[in-house]
Amino acid sequence: MLFTPTVHTTDSAMPPSLANSRPPASSRSYLPHPGQAAFLPFSKTLVRFDAANAIESLHPVLTWPKELLQVVTEWGADKPISESAKQMLAEFDLMNAASRPTPLGHKVRYHVAEKHWQTGRPALDGHFPLEKIQPLERVLDVGCGAGQTLRLLGTKPQVELVGVDCDLDSLALGARFAREENLSVTFVEASAHALPFAPETFDLVMTRVAINFMHQRTAFAEMVRVLRPGGILFCRFERIWHDAFSLAEFQSPWRFACKFRDLAFGVIHSYTGWQPTPGTTLHGGRAFASASRVRKILTRQHCEIVDSVPSKFGPIFWGNRTQYVILAKKM
Ligand SMILES: C[S@@+](CC[C@H](N)C(=O)[O-])C[C@H]1O[C@@H](n2cnc3c(N)ncnc32)[C@H](O)[C@@H]1O
Helix, strand or coil: CCCCCEEEECCCCCCCCCCCCCCCCCCCCCCCCCCHHHCCCCCCEEEEEECCCCCCCCCHHHHCCHHHHHHHHHHHCCCCCCHHHHHHHHHCCCECCCCCECHHHHHHHHHHHHHHHHCCCCHHHHCCCHHHCCCCCEEEEECCCCCCCHHHHCCCCCCEEEEEECCHHHHHHHHHHHHHCCCCEEEEECCCCCCCCCCCCEEEEEEECCHHHCCHHHHHHHHHHHEEEEEEEEEEEECHHHHHHHHHCCCCHHHHHHHHHHHHHHHHHHHHCCCCCCCCCCCCCCCCCCHHHHHHHHHHCCEEEEEEEECCCCCEECCEECEEEEEEEEC
């Protein structure tokens, strides 16, 4: 064991320092704001992993050897892997006897693939110059996965990087990579629907391909709450063309039915603003986002839309970009 992690449970007494005002940048306390302890729908325990302060035994991923990181990096980049690499993946519960990814393997492979694709891309996909955000001291990525987007901002020591995700395995993978790359990122396990931060804490909030898995109005309200006035929200999401694209690549009747359900919820949400809570049996987890609905949600949250354009990256279907970017400034 190297260090002691910061663990807050919903049962523990909340520290008195939970001020409504923006905490000073020097403070490293990211704690639930008043009243929040009562509604943490996803996680009862908030665990903070820090690249420098991660605890060895807290999660098996944190104990992975360097050689395994190398193997998963090649696996995620779709390179052919040797029999001994396959054995290693099986030993760490990432691959089953039929050489198919286990549930943990799927997650790891996805995040490593994203890390691979995003490496070398400009921050915010080049849609907004970071220099325009002054001051830029704290950045939050909501639905950060293994921190693949955050790491693109990692070269400036004065900028504090915080990632939130509800998936502990992904966060642990991010902490493992961050430690390897000597990057300082604070990973917090929490739900986007109840961010454990005081209002106006961040100068930039990013959310990349994650809002589709969330209750969009609730998650955006939380992101705007923790953003300081004048701060920037960067959101990249999957729109209807993404869902049309995935319906077209028919894989099985069951998958087709699930994707059709997601598309139907996306249509209902974009026209009515109503969306069931993701994660319920009925919903299954995602809905595409429509640019007009996102703009409406954000303007109602007192944000000014700075840009609203198809993403520069991602697949194209019938001449349409499947991903979309909206940038908003909190008034
Ligand atoms: C498709 S991945 C995107 C990961 C990363 N942002 C990227 O661009 O590569 C979506 C992520 O959102 C997370 N997520 C989904 N619902 C969430 C919620 N309610 N709160 C926090 N994270 C959530 C998932 O665990 C997953 O890591």
